[in-house]
Amino acid sequence: MTSTPTNPADAIAQFKQTQKEGWKRFAPLEAITTASAARLVRFAGIAPGMRVLDAGCGTGVVAVTAARLGAIVKGADLTPELLVRARENAQIANVNVDWTEADVEQLPFADGEFDAVLSQFAHMFAPRPDVAVSEMLRVLRPGGTLAFATWPPELLVGRTMLLASRYMPPPPPGVSSPMLWGEINFIQQRLGDAVQNVAFDRGEMLVPTLSPQHFRSNVERSAGPIIKMVEMLAATNPERLNEFRKEFDAIVAEYLQDNVARQGYLITRARKV
Numbered sequence: 458m459t460s461t462p463t464n465p466a467d468a469i470a471q472f473k474q475t476q477k478e479g480w481k482r483f484a485p486l487e488a489i490t491t492a493s494a495a496r497l498v499r500f501a502g503i504a505p506g507m508r509v510l511d512a513g514c515g516t517g518v519v520a521v522t523a524a525r526l527g528a529i530v531k532g533a534d535l536t537p538e539l540l541v542r543a544r545e546n547a548q549i550a551n552v553n554v555d556w557t558e559a560d561v562e563q564l565p566f567a568d569g570e571f572d573a574v575l576s577q578f579a580h581m582f583a584p585r586p587d588v589a590v591s592e593m594l595r596v597l598r599p600g601g602t603l604a605f606a607t608w609p610p611e612l613l614v615g616r617t618m619l620l621a622s623r624y625m626p627p628p629p630p631g632v633s634s635p636m637l638w639g640e641i642n643f644i645q646q647r648l649g650d651a652v653q654n655v656a657f658d659r660g661e662m663l664v665p666t667l668s669p670q671h672f673r674s675n676v677e678r679s680a681g682p683i684i685k686m687v688e689m690l691a692a693t694n695p696e697r698l699n700e701f702r703k704e705f706d707a708i709v710a711e712y713l714q715d716n717v718a719r720q721g722y723l724i725t726r727a728r729k730v
Contacts, residue, residue: 468629472584473535473560479681480515481538486679487516487546489664490577493606493722494518496660497577500724501604503528507572512561512593513579517543517554523575524552531566533559534579562588569598576605578722581638582681585631586647594651597729603652604726606660609639612721613712617705618682624701625686639723652727662720669709672718673702 497519503509505527511520514532516539524530524547532554534540540556547554559565561576561583574597583589597603608614615636622634637643641657648655666672677687690698712719 465630469584469631472629472632475685476582476681477536479685480536482684483536483539483679483681484516484542486675487518487542489662490515491518491522493660493662494522494577497575497604497606497724498522498526500658500726501573501575501602502726503573503575508570510564510566510571510574510593510596512564512574512576513582514543514556515539515577515579517546517556519575519577520554520556521546521550521552524554525550528573531555531557531571533557533561533564533566535560562592564592564596566596568595569601570596571601572598573602573604578606578608580605581607581635584628584633586633586638590647590651594729599729601729602726603648603729604724605638606722606724607638607644608636609721609723610636612639613709613718614720614722615639616708617676620701620704620708621683621686624690624697625682626689641723644725648727651730653730655725655727657726658724660722660724662722664718664720665716666713666718667716669706669713670702672709672713673705 503523503526507528509523509528509530511530511532514520514534517532520530520532532543537558540558543556557565561580562585574593580589580593593603610619619636645655676683687698709718
């Protein structure tokens with residue numbers, strides 16, 4: 458059994474390692490994120506020649522989309538297995554993207570290097586939002602565009618993730634809930650006076666599925682935080698795992714019609730001062 462570090466920095470480092478391990482199986486879900494990637498790229502106003510960073514790029518759906526428009530793109534992600542898939546996706550699309558294994562809380566890029574910094578359902582999972590935003594803004598030039606997509610806590614993904622958090626051990630001190638990034642007030646407060654011209658929009662991801670149980674089984678195999686929670690409960694408390702699954706399925710049923718689950722999301726765009 459792994460002991461819990463007492464040093465805050467060690468606890469954060471262990472938390473990130475757990476994230477890295479959990480998200481490495483995300484690739485099967487990439488297909489459902491491709492349309493929303495295009496929506497984010499369009500919302501950000503990406504154009505040929507722009508220098509773009511996809512922060513928390515995962516399998517590269519945002520980065521490849523921007524590169525296909527003629528942008529000069531770099532992608533950074535914490536999980537090396539996802540970068541392998543991202544490289545494959547770029548090769549298939551016949552575009553050039555510079556991929557880097559990196560933490561959004563410690564980006565290995567120069568101040569003001571990019572015209573736009575994008576993140577699709579990614580930076581929100583960084584344990585310390587103040588650090589993540591500071592880094593994303595640091596590498597963005599003055600007047601550049603910050604744009605990201607997040608999950609609102611009151612909709613399908615947000616509700617199921619908040620449900621899962623009730624079945625997990627509490628995170629280390631200082632780790633923020635990723636669902637806060639789905640709240641407009643939180644975003645405005647977190648970005649503060651470092652940006653201007655903040656704009657919001659909403660979209661809906663349509664996920665083909667046969668049943669709530671079918672939807673959940675795919676999530677349990679691919680979504681980082683859920684994978685770890687299911688593994689833990691399966692080993693320690695199978696009855697509690699059954700309770701979680703019943704609650705999860707009941708939430709999904711509210712958003713499922715005609716074999717499609719509707720995952721609403723929020724997109725944000727701002728200009729760095």
